[in-house]
Amino acid sequence: NDQSSQYLIEVGVGTPPQKFTVTFDTGSADLWIPSSKCPARSCPFTRFNEAKSSTFKPLNEKFGIQYGIGSVNGTYATDTVTVAGAAVKNQQFGLATITKEILALPSGANSSSTPSVSGNGILGMGYPSLTAATTENETPYNPFVFNLVQQNIIQKPIFSVYLNSATTEGWAGEVMFGGVDSTKYEGDIHNTPGADSSYYYWMVYGQGIAVRNGIKDHDWKLKSTGGFILDTGTTLTYLPLNIATDIASSFAGEDGYKVDRQSGVILIECSAASSNGTVELLMSRSSSQTSQNPVTVETSQTCLFGIAPTMTTGAGIGSNMFLIGDSFLRSAYLVFDLGQNQIGLA
The missing domain is CATH 2.40.70.10 (Acid Proteases)
Incomplete structure (x- = not known):
């Protein structure tokens, strides 16, 4: 719970995994993180080092999303994506080369004074037809949660979300892939x-x-x-x-x-x-x-x-x-x- 403004989840991208804390978003479908080519003014936090992943594969496809507030542009790639130990191979995702009004530092802050946990990308949980690939006239692809099902990592095709109260800060919520927490x-x-x-x-x-x-x-x-x-x-x-x-x-x-x-x-x-x-x-x-x-x-x-x-x-x-x-x-x-x-x- 990031000050009641967004809910964050940790994902690992690459082999070995490079960790990113991203916004958990059922209103979009793409996973994206900052690319090493993204300038610090646009991507002020950790950036993905493509050369350090043995399973990274670039795709010759554009990536871009205009959100209600803010936007992101870059290119698509594939790599292994891990959440809570569950690893999806060859997952397509976006590498941001520029962002606007999404990853900005808090007013008066600098990269050395940022909080220990900051939103540094987005994990979209929507349907394949909602992926940004469709806006570029490219073929829709399976988002992360759909590949959890397709690769038989989870047996039930569901995910459950508990955000907890607005005043309960820190790692207070829960997402369960493949089940329900009664x-x-x-x-x-x-x-x-x-x-x-x-x-x-x-x-x-x-x-x-x-x-x-x-x-x-x-x-x-x-x-x-x-x-x-x-x-x-x-x-x-x-x-x-x-x-x-x-x-x-x-x-x-x-x-x-x-x-x-x-x-x-x-x-x-x-x-x-x-x-x-x-x-x-x-x-x-x-x-x-x-x-x-x-x-x-x-x-x-x-x-x-x-x-x-x-x-x-x-x-x-x-x-x-x-x-x-x-x-x-x-x-x-x-x-x-x-x-x-x-x-x-x-």
Whole structure:
């Protein structure tokens, strides 16, 4: 848990493995790390030394992704990729030669004063059709988790995610490849079918959004069935402006919040964190996921609200599709089923 902004996982690339701590991201599909050719101003942390890996193979293919915030460009390669002792051979991945607004040092910091753990790349967990290769008119390839299945490293085609609470810092969460950790949740896991028949995003059908036990309760029904994209690589949850501000008002009152014009986020009085209010995402088959109170990072006398309006960010995917980020997902135990194209929630 990197200050509630992202969740990191350690991967090893090459033979012998070179270690990188990268963002765990269900909203993208590519693994990428900094190349030795990436300048320090663009890749300020550890860079991959291709010459030191006996299994490294370059590919003559371009690699590039434009995220909601930031971008990365470089080339593809293959090598052995290891996570928690599980090694995938000949895994395709991106080697970044330039990044923008992703790997920047904190304000006022330098390479000698960086924290011991910094996000230094991304491990995408999405479907093959979401890989950046498709945008370059290249053939989609199997991301890491799909190769775990194909190479018979895991027997069940699932991975399970437990992010833990926003205030539990350090190595506080867990991802289990090929199984479910019953010690991390209570009750039953409710499976919801994937809403993306093109096998692109980890997305479930959305029916509506509701506020319960707030200053004022709300129910919003989508005019037609929508999609909730469950994205561990996104810090906040993005909803239409009127819904986001009505939810903030339900937690803090009409005068207890404001939309920051510069950043586009909602700042809210920290006292709202003690509210008994919850936000529900109404999904298909009458299942619902209840969020914890979405007040997150404290900044002086105000706090960052875990919900932001789509109109101020590139996070709005479509008119009826919404990014559900860590501010919601940390309140659930998630089971992503590659074989059935479904997501279980507890």
